[in-house]
Amino acid sequence: MPDERILMGVVGRPHGVRGLVHVHSYTAEPADLPTYGALLDDSGRRWTLVWRGDGVAEMRDEQGRPLPDRNAAEKLVNTRLSVERSRLPKTEDDEYYLADLVGLAVMSAEGATLGRVTAVHDYGAGASLEIAGEGQPILLPFTRACVPSVDITAGRVIAVLPEEVVVATDAPTTAAGPDQHPA
Structure with a gap:
């Protein structure tokens, strides 16, 4: 079975000086990301978020404290936010994550x-x-x-690989230098 966590979003750059961050949501409807509850980062810390604008969120730690300032927000850039797979809806027969x-x-x-x-x-x-x-x-x-x-x-x-994609084959039989093409 795949990893027990499913990536739901990634924290982007800070927004302003009060600890807000841009968040890229991978949910079908980006606004739904907070409805999944606590989001886990790769080290297991739990975060909740509240949208404060289009793609801009306030991140709160496990104790409910928001990020205090831009410096704290900068430390979260590229933080991956996941949920346990069991918290996601079951997929239909022809659906998958x-x-x-x-x-x-x-x-x-x-x-x-x-x-x-x-x-x-x-x-x-x-x-x-x-x-x-x-x-x-x-x-x-x-x-x-x-x-x-x-x-x-x-x-x-x-x-179906596009014509431009070449998969590995046997090495050419004609040796060529770095500035030469095989004949």
Whole structure:
């Protein structure tokens, strides 16, 4: 089973001088992030947040104390906020959390093994899968065109690699220097 915590958001840069922070929410509706209750950081500290503006929140520690100032807010930049998986709604048969994809085998439409999903990234323009196999990891957009099938029960995804993506093959037989191309 995937990690028992699901990433729900990340603390961004401070906002002003009174301890407020920008928070990037990964929930379907960003405003819903506080409804999950206490959020855990990677060291297990519990935080609650109250939205104070569009994407701007007041963070409160376990004792209910808000961050006192900008310096305290700066120390939380890039803090990952998670919840225990058991606090999230159950998924429908054809639904899953992105965290469920990590560890799945990645197969081509022809049945060739391409590797395993090692991470799911989302930098704001849509999710991408990091796939480790032979050679360098591949970053694949998590779109229907590139990932037409996800089967959590079978433990695999089907991937259609764009033509620009080259998977590892045997090394070329012609040696070339650093400024030369093989013939």
